[in-house]
Amino acid sequence: MIRDGRSLLQKESSGPHALWYSYPMPVKRSKNRATAGALSDSTEDHLERIADFVERKGYARVTDVAEELGLTTSTVSNMVRRLATRGLLSYQRYRGFNLTPEGRAVAARIKERHQALTELLGLLGLEEKTVAAEVEDIEHHLRPQTLAILEKLVGFWKSHPEQLQLFRQFSRTK
Numbered sequence: 001m002i003r004d005g006r007s008l009l010q011k012e013s014s015g016p017h018a019l020w021y022s023y024p025m026p027v028k029r030s031k032n033r034a035t036a037g038a039l040s041d042s043t044e045d046h047l048e049r050i051a052d053f054v055e056r057k058g059y060a061r062v063t064d065v066a067e068e069l070g071l072t073t074s075t076v077s078n079m080v081r082r083l084a085t086r087g088l089l090s091y092q093r094y095r096g097f098n099l100t101p102e103g104r105a106v107a108a109r110i111k112e113r114h115q116a117l118t119e120l121l122g123l124l125g126l127e128e129k130t131v132a133a134e135v136e137d138i139e140h141h142l143r144p145q146t147l148a149i150l151e152k153l154v155g156f157w158k159s160h161p162e163q164l165q166l167f168r169q170f171s172r173t174k
Contacts, residue, residue: 039106041140042079043079043082043083044110044139044140045069046065046069046076046079046080046083047083047088047099047103047106047107047110048107048110048111048114049065049068049069050065050083050089050097050099050103050107051099051103051104051107051108051110051111052068053065053068054098054099059096059097059098060096060097060098061096061097062076062077062080065080080097083103084097087100087102087103088100088102088103088106089103110139113139113142113147114135114139116147116150116151116154117134117135117138117139117142117147117150118131118132118135119154120150120153120154121134121135123154123157123158123164124168124171125168125171
């Protein structure tokens with residue numbers, strides 16, 4: 001068949017008598033992530049919890065993170081090794097670990113995003129339990145420009161509480 005990109009099976013040749021068929025490989029597209037090379041949801045969750053422990057205790061341990069995330073210690077150990085390989089934390093086997101400066105910066109962005117969404121949904125009048133569940137579901141899937149506009153909305157409602165009240169009244173009507 002003619003190699004035009006439209007056929008599923010294409011005939012190719014690499015010598016006077018060679019003949020073989022190949023399937024065109026589809027181009028892999030990344031999922032709808034905020035940035036190229038973005039961290040996975042799981043990686044972000046691990047970094048977020050590690051940062052919480054480091055902030056509270058000065059270090060984090062695999063067992064603490066595993067318990068907090070409801071995962072096995074081997075799963076968390078594997079992630080800790082991957083985070084160390086990526087330069088996001090310093091890790092010594094059988095000891096606690098800490099975030100590197102780059103890891104702290106990434107964790108701070110994750111925490112800011114989490115806080116902004118928590119504040120927004122709280123302002124909308126949702127119950128605390130609902131807010132926590134919704135933030136966990138959506139926080140990994142927003143682009144930076146979307147988050148920036150939501151943060152502006154929070155700022156607007158804080159500086160114009162009467163507008164927030166008008167919106168709340170509007171949302172209660174059918």
